[in-house]
Structure formats: structure tokens, C-alpha cells
Amino acid sequence: MIFQAGCLLLSLVAGIIGLPLNGEQDTSPYFDSIQRRIYNGDEAGPVPHMVALVVGTHTKTFVCGASLITTRHVLTAAHCIDAVTKNGALIGSLKGIVGTNYWNKGGTHYTFTVNIPHPQWDSIRKRNDIGILVTSLPVTLNKYVQVVSLNFNFIGGNVPVIVHGWGRLQKEAKESSPSLQELRTFTIDSSSCASRILNRQNTTSFDPNREICTFLDKNSGVFFGDSGSPLILQDTRQQIAVVSRVFLGTTSRYPDLYLRVSAYKDWIQQILRL
Numbered sequence: 001m002i003f004q005a006g007c008l009l010l011s012l013v014a015g016i017i018g019l020p021l022n023g024e025q026d027t028s029p030y031f032d033s034i035q036r037r038i039y040n041g042d043e044a045g046p047v048p049h050m051v052a053l054v055v056g057t058h059t060k061t062f063v064c065g066a067s068l069i070t071t072r073h074v075l076t077a078a079h080c081i082d083a084v085t086k087n088g089a090l091i092g093s094l095k096g097i098v099g100t101n102y103w104n105k106g107g108t109h110y111t112f113t114v115n116i117p118h119p120q121w122d123s124i125r126k127r128n129d130i131g132i133l134v135t136s137l138p139v140t141l142n143k144y145v146q147v148v149s150l151n152f153n154f155i156g157g158n159v160p161v162i163v164h165g166w167g168r169l170q171k172e173a174k175e176s177s178p179s180l181q182e183l184r185t186f187t188i189d190s191s192s193c194a195s196r197i198l199n200r201q202n203t204t205s206f207d208p209n210r211e212i213c214t215f216l217d218k219n220s221g222v223f224f225g226d227s228g229s230p231l232i233l234q235d236t237r238q239q240i241a242v243v244s245r246v247f248l249g250t251t252s253r254y255p256d257l258y259l260r261v262s263a264y265k266d267w268i269q270q271i272l273r274l
Contacts, residue, residue, distance in 0.1 A: 212257075
């Protein structure tokens with residue numbers, strides 16, 4: 001799976017987003033049965049809150065994962081929003097695709113009117129890496145499209161969790177996975193995460209109040225392209241975090257690092273009231 005935002009095609013033209021059109025619609029669900037896919041994850045079944053952020057008109061490029069938190073609001077990483085903006089405006093071809101496990105076919109496509117990265121997002125130090133996109137029209141809910149509930153409790157270690165994403169399937173891959181992947185893993189306690197993260201060269205910060213880590217084994221984890229995707233509890237399917245940082249890909253002995261939604265409760269709720 002993945003971490004950082006995918007590269008945008010040079011041919012993309014920046015434009016003003018906000019057209020009230022959702023014309024690129026396909027009612028086909030495009031879901032396959034769950035089966036073993038690769039060594040570090042599984043093919044996902046239906047995940048109705050997942051959103052694929054995609055740019056391009058004729059040739060599409062996957063950028064990041066995201067989650068539907070209301071019928072108008074999509075939660076993702078701030079660096080994902082940076083990847084789809086130019087001079088503060090969203091790229092005109094940006095779409096949020098829901099209702100499919102494939103970012104390049106099926107589902108319903110929505111445009112966005114507003115992008116809201118966290119006001120204290122620091123792209124240099126990678127702090128407060130969280131943001132919200134607002135759709136042009138309300139997202140229509142159905143069997144394959146649902147809002148995810150946010151869990152604002154502080155989550156400790158050894159909690160079973162699931163992360164979904166369209167990131168690369170292995171280190172040598174050059175493209176994102178066409179189909180949604182799933183990894184069942186566990187949170188690790190803040191002290192263990194801090195000691196392992198801070199032992200990494202050129203890593204100087206870890207905030208246990210704002211960040212949470214997961215680790216299964218050195219051959220499993222999020223990877224390039226999984227940025228912005230939600231981390232959810234296995235038992236309640238509530239979202240607790242957003243994919244933010246990854247270290248050395250799927251062969252890393254370092255944990256994967258996420259932004260806790262609990263740390264941003266007030267900000268998120270303020271945006272949802274606008």
C-alpha cells in the first residue's frame with residue numbers, strides 16, 4: 001500500500017473547481033469477492049466510506065485516498081490537498097470517486113468547491129497533516145456509499161485496526177494498485193512508537209497526542225499512494241486516524257504513522273458546521 005501523494009501528469013491544466021456536475025456516473029458496483037492478493041495485504045471487500053482522489057480527464061491519475069465523513073465533506077491528508085492545488089485553487093479535473101473498489105473504473109464522480117487544509121499545516125515539518133474537501137453537491141448514499149463515523153477517543157496500543165488504500169502493492173511497483181487493498185494490523189503504544197520512530201535517521205519529531213502508530217511486521221504496512229486513507233477500528237468500523245507518514249515502504253522495521261482525529265475534534269466539528 002502507500003504513503004505519499006502520487007505525481008500529477010504534466011499535461012494537467014489547473015482550473016477553477018466547483019462545477020455543479022457529477023455527470024461521470026456508473027451505477028455498477030465493481031466489487032470482487034475477497035481473496036488473497038499479495039504478501040502484505042488482501043483485496044478489500046466493499047468499503048463504502050472510501051473515496052479515491054483522482055485527477056485527469058482523458059488519462060486519469062490516482063493521487064490519494066480519503067474518507068466520506070458527511071454527504072458534503074471528505075477527510076484526507078493536507079499534503080494530498082497540496083498535490084491537487086495550484087496557487088491555492090483546486091485542479092479543475094479533480095474528482096472524488098465513491099462506490100467502487102477501483103479508482104479507474106466505476107463508481108460515482110464528484111467535484112469539489114472548497115479545500116480546507118488545517119490552518120497550522122506545516123509541510124516542512126509534516127505537522128497537522130490533515131484537511132477536508134467539500135463536494136459541489138451532496139453525495140448520494142446507498143448500499144455502496146456510506147458515511148464513516150469518527151471516533152474521537154484517545155486510542156492506546158494493541159488495538160486491532162484496519163487500513164484501506166490504493167497504494168503500490170510492492171516496493172518495485174511504479175503505479176498505484178488499481179483495486180482497493182486491506183491490511184489488518186495493530187496500534188502500538190506511544191512510548192514504543194516514539195523510541196522506534198526517533199531512532200530513525202533524520203526523524204526529529206513524534207507527537208503522541210496527535211499521532212498514532214501501527215505495526216504488523218516488516219513486510220506489511222502502508223506505502224506510496226495510501227496517503228489520506230482512513231485507519232478504522234476493526235470492531236466498530238469507526239475512523240480514528242488518517243494515513244500521514246511512512247518510513248522506507250513495505251520493508252521497513254519502522255511503524256506506520258497516522259494523524260489522530262481525536263487531536264483535531266474541535267477543528268473538524270467547526271468545519272462541519274460551516
